[in-house]
Structure formats: C-alpha cells, structure tokens
Amino acid sequence: MNILEHRALRGPNYYSRYQAIFLRLDIGELEQRPSDTAPDIVQRISELIPTLQEHRCSVGRPGGFLERLARGTWAGHIVEHVAIELQNLIGFSVGYGKTIDAYDSGIYNVIYRYRDEACGLAAGVEAVDFVERLFSGDAIDMPAIITRLKNVRDDNMLGPSTAAIVEAAGNRGIPSTRLSEDSSYVQLGQGHRQQRIQATVTWRTNLIGAGIADDKNWTKQILDDAGIPVPQGRVCESYSEALDIARDIGYPVVTKPLIGNHGRGISTDIDDDQALREAFDIAANRYPSVIVEKYVKGEDHRLLVINGQLVAAARRRPAHVIGDGESSIQALVDVENGDPRRGVGHENLLTQIQIDEQSLRLLDQQNLTLQSVIAKDEIVYLKSTANLSTGGTATDVTDDVHPEVKYAAERIARLIGLDIIGIDLLSETLTRPLEDQSAAVVEVNAGPGFRMHLSPTHGLGRNVGRPVVDMLFPDSDDNGRVPIAAVTGTNGKTTTVRLLAHLLRHARRSVGMACTGTIEINNHVIMRGDYSGPQAAAIVLREPTVEYAVLEVARGGIMRRGLGFDECDVGVLLNIASDHLGEHDIHTLEELARCKSVVIDAVRQGGTAVLNADDPRVLDSRQWARGNIVFFTLDPDSPTIREHVNEHGVAFTVHNERIVMRQGKVEAEVVPVFEVPLTFEGHARFNVANALAASAAAYALGLSIADIQRGLQTFHPTPGQNPGRTNFIEAAGMKVLIDYGHNVAALEALGELVSCIPAHRRLCVAGAPGNRRDEDLVALGAQLARMHDSLFIFDSDPRGRAPGETSALIRSGADSIEDNCQVEVFMEERQAVAKAFDQASEGDLLVLLIDDTESAIERLRGRRFAPDASGDP
C-alpha cells in the first residue's frame, strides 16, 4: 500500500463535522484481495487487537466490523478501524471513521477522528503497516506499536496543569488553541474575549509578584514585615559567613540557593559545622548566593490560592519506602517505581524515585544501605525535600484547613500580588492556627504545579483548573468567543466579505477580516495574499482587538484542512457554480455543493444561515442548517420566500427598486438600490445579490437597519474599497472596468453589467490559470467572446500545462462563437494590456480581467493627466 496524502482536517470539513485525519491510500494489488480471500485474517486481527470486537461498523452492533471482515472488505476500510482502535489503546477515545472509494480504482479516502493530531497521524501510519502485514502474513509486534504511539503521545501532550485548565475551559465551551508546538502557551477564547496562559501563569500574573516569589529572601522579608512566620536566617556568599549565620540562629539549619526550584541544591536538618560546609557547597554550586535559615520542624504543606481564594491544600512527603520486614530498600524502591502513576519528570501524576547521592547520604546517616531490610511499617526517607518531582507523594487535605490558616494563605497571595500562587508552609498541621504550633512559610511559587491537587497520591482530587478559568472568564455565560461570520460560495465571496466588514466597521464595531486579498484588522491591512483558509481564521481570531470576525471560506481550505473554527454564528452561502471541478475529488456540482455547505453545517445552534433562495443547490443546503435561516433573493415573489416570511422567517429582497427586509407582515425598507454604489444603480445584479447577503448577515449579527443603510450607501466599487472587483474608471473619454471574474457564471453575471454600459466598442483583456479543465477554458473563451467585440487573451499561470496551451484553449472557445469577435493571443498579461490600451479609443469600454490591476490603474492615471489624452499611454 502507498500513502498518497495524509493530513489532519483541523476543523469541520467535507467528511465530518469534527476534526479528522484524511488518509488517501493506494491499496495497490490488495484491490484484488478483499479480506474474505485471506481466511485467517479475522482470527489474527481479533487476537492482536481484541477490542476491535466492539466496533459496530455499518452493521450497527458490537462485532459488526468483524462480520464485515469475514464477509469481505478492502484494506482501506481495515486501516480505518485499526487507526481508530490504536488511538483508543493509547487513551484517546475516538469512534468515528469512514472509508470512501475515490474516483480512481484502488484509491481510497480513509477518514477517522483524532484527539491529538500527532497521535492521529502516527496511528494511521502504524495502521497501514499493520494491515499490510496482516495480508502478507508477516509478524506484527503489538507491544512495540503501542510503545511507539505512547512515545508520540508523551512527546506531544500538554502538561497536567495546562491540560487541567484547557479541559476546564472546554467544559464551559471556551475554545483553546496551542500557540506553539512545544510549549504550554495556550490561547483560551478568541479575539478581544481571549485570555492566554502559559501553564499556570496567566496574562494577569503580576511580574513584580513573580519576581518576589523568585527571590526567597525578598519573599521572606515581605511576609516577615506582615507578621507571617518565616524561618529566621540570612543570605551569604561564603562558608565562613554561613557559619556565622548558623552560630547566630543556632542549629539545626537549612541551606538553599537563593534562586532555585524543585528542591535542587537544598539540604535540611543540618546539625554541625562539617555538614554545613558540604551543604553550603551543594547550594553554592547552583547559585552563588545561599540562604542559611532555621530548620523548621513540621510537615510540608502546599496551599494553592487562585484569584484570592484558597482552592486546595496538600501535605507532601519526601520520596520514601515503607518496610515489609522482608524486602531490601532497593526492592521496595523498585516496587514503588513499578506504580504506573510514576513517570519521568512531570509527565505522569507521580515521578519515579531516582536513587542519587543525597539518597545514599540519607541512608548512610541512618546506618542503612540499599541492601538493608527494614522492619514492617518502618518509613525510610530517600530525599530530604518533599517535591513531587523528586519522587515525593501528596495527600489532599483541602477539607482540613483551619479558617485562620485559610485567611493567612489568602492574605499572603494578596501581599505578594499573585493571581495563582503556591505557598510552601511547614507546620505540624493545617487544622490549627499557625501561631499555636511550629510553623513557617519557606517560600511561595508563581506558576505552581497543579499535579498534586489534581491527582494526589492519597485523598480527593480537586478540579483546580476550573477556578483559573472562572477567574479569567468571570461571567459564567462567557464562552470567550467572538461572533464569526463565514462567507462561502463560488462567486462574490470577497466582495461580500469586504462589504460585511464595512457595514460592521461603519457601525463602530471592531472587525477582523480575511479574504483572497488581505487580512485587515479594522482599517489596517496586516497581511496581503490569499487568505481564505483556516490559517487566516486563526490569525484573525488571535488578534486581541477583534470583536467580530468576517472570513472568506474557499473550497481549497475546506478540502485541505477543514474550517479554521469549530462553529460560526453566521454562515453565508452565496451560490454554487461550476469552477475548479476535478480538484480534490470534487467532480460534480452536487459534491461542490456539499463542500460549500460545510460552512452551513458549522453554524452554531442559535446562529444564522444566510442562503440564496435563487440558487436551487443553495436552497438544498438548508437541510444542514441547525440555526435560523435568513434568505435573500432578487425575486420578491419567490414562493420559498413567501412561505418563509409568513412563518415569521426573515428575508432580504428587492421590492420596487428598494432593498427591503421582510418578516411576517412587516416590510422594512433598508435603502433604495440606486443609493448603493456597489450595484451600479441596479445594473450589477450580482452585486445587488451580494449586498442583500451582506445585509442579511449584518442583520443576523445584530446591526440595525439604519446602520446597514448607511453602510451600503458608503461602500464604493473603487480600487480603494473593493480592489480588483467591478472597479469602474473613466479616463479621457474611455471607460475601464476592472474585474476578477474567472469562471463562466461570474462572467455571465458580469456580462449583464457590461452590456448596460454604453460603449462604442467593448474590448477585454483576460486569461485564466491552467488548473481548470479543458472544457472550462473553452467555455470561458466562448462567454468572453459573447460579451465583447475584441479579446486580448494572455497565457496566465500555466499550473502544469505547456506554455501557450491555456490561452489556445480559451481562444478555441472564443473562435467557436460566430459573433465576429476579434481575438488576439499574447504570452504575457503585460503585453495584452499594452496592446488593448493601444487599440482602445474614446467611447470604448475596456474590461480588464487581470491580476496586476495596480499597473493598469497607473496607466489610466497617465491617460487621465496626459496633455494629449489620445496619445500613447
């Protein structure tokens, strides 16, 4: 088998409403070998992956897939089920998949859901190899496959603290986006509603507070000044100074680097000068300034305060083993490390116990070695500090905190100034006020780990992600989302997106807009290029000022990556016409309609689908709409609209040359058509349709009729406001129309306008990229010839065709029309434009369907201001 394409569809897509992996597979000679031709396959696969028994497949009951296997199915379909089950086996619960014959024999499009992209892709590769071996009879090493996939998972997974916050956000419907592959920097929400976190540090975490927490001495000073008990001590830079401090405060003492974490470089319970010398060196090795402070007797507690509230408390014990009277310490450690909860570093809930210098020294102090056998229930500590990251354990004691201790913890959070803070408190217990016992705060932590609270070794786990999310999004109805309007269709997307963005901006909304031209944040162009895919959506939704996102959605993006959002508030479907058929396995208009209706399918419940009632294929897509429907139509008498309006649905249409909104018995005038510059006094009917669509979308987004009216009146088809689309310029008695139509439907629409413009002769410069089918290029040529007296065809981007081939096809279409249209062909756009300008004279209309509109506009300027207007441009 051969993997032809393999990628993640990251949002709603052609195959599924959810994220899915797309795997295009050439099964080669296995096309001749369905599973019933290899009788041992069912038995072998059920032995290797017993849980496949649960797959229902199309049969609809457990065992269904195995039945299909026995009856005979193809390798692609088996790959799908194996890829799904492999993900389940490494802990990602997924179920959905489907396998579709592609148009070519032996080629299959395998679709299956994923939770983690890297794991989803890796599962597909493993599944293909697995199925190949299944058919060839080669050995399959399941444990090795699982280990490889788990490694991918662990390399890629968010840490437990970040994951807890992301999950809590998800439970409130707040979307999250990882902003870099290899870190825990995550965006929660969208646009101006967003918040960002990096693990347990948030956008609000105070830098001064974090600086204080980083410096243990500064922390102690602030707490001491506030009357909170801290261990007495000082900072020093040499052993002799350390000795002075120890003499001052008296043994036992603790030494630690002034700046450090994870208990590194810390020695506790130091009793004499000799031990102090060693301990000082260990600390000084980590950081030149060393704290020497009083050793505080007591249990190690961690208090977690979020947004001023104590949300969890844990008691921590250093890594230790408990004797059974038989086993050696080493054997007991091995048993502990066998606990599946213990991983390496922070990857798991607990961490493995590593026997190091410190452990051996501790054992030695107790006259023990790793070979010693200890009495039953005797506890032997292997580390001097209780950090989880060095193998310690934690017990949840949240319910045992005395109100005075709680008050003290919350007060500390305020004094240090941190929104999320972990307080390390040594005390005998948390059930009594601090002043009644031996107790001291040894340090505070910014960005504290949540592991010990989420899944303590003993006691109840606490959902501490939730208070973080509630702090960042205090309004419980706030799901952090901004309204998204997504516009799709074959023609008019860019125009409609620009107009809708204009309507919103004109009504003083802050808009992020992406289309096949630019990305704009309000009136600022931030990027230029084709931005009609999911990447553009992500860029807009990352912008912290965006209140509304208006996005052009083209088929390429839908097919390659899926939508760049999980749901939208308004989905606009303008029209479905033949364009780009034959690409991405979309061969028919029905398939194209299904592709475009992904946007309608993604409209959230309570959102609005804006549909063109004049296009039967668009009308059909209402079956996918879950929210409200607002229709637009050029035909005020359309029966569909009538029925819809009678049932109190909303529609936008044109009545008595006015754009109106109808609902029930109401007809509200929006604006007379001739006051909408984009429509050329109604002659550009396609732009009337686009204006209706944009008005309907704006209305669905909450704009008033008055706002829509003023917006429509102020949007002009000029190079400034709608560059490259129906830009009409008069210069030196010549009329020029710059446009972008490049399929028959667009040209037919444009043809109506062209025929309305009075002109002596109609000349046109046009080309088309070579990635269209032959018949499309021929049809394009024919339509161009129908519209014009003279054609200047150029060879645009060949995209895989031979030079001259594209223009020759267009020409042959033009020549097939008996309209007496003169045709000339050029190798380059520039040459065709120059020749057309040369030929055009006063009273002529020159239609430019070109890429480089800026140079053409420059040329026109030259004409307009030239002293002899009829001269050479």
Ligand code: ATP
């Ligand atoms: P982490 O980053 O995990 O919080 P750290 O390196 O910042 O650790 P501290 O929190 O200051 O270090 O100390 C680590 C542990 O060492 C404490 O939890 C406690 O077990 C022990 N310890 C620190 N200071 C004292 C002290 N004065 N008396 C007794 N034990 C102490």
Ligand code: ATP
């Ligand atoms: P693309 O797929 O190239 O991004 P688009 O859908 O964004 O195109 P526009 O750039 O707005 O569409 O318009 C392209 C051309 O299509 C217009 O200049 C016009 O000739 C034609 N057109 C615009 N709107 C419509 C419409 N509603 N119906 C038919 N044709 C239209």
Ligand code: MG
């Ligand atoms: Mg600490």
Ligand code: MG
């Ligand atoms: Mg476009």
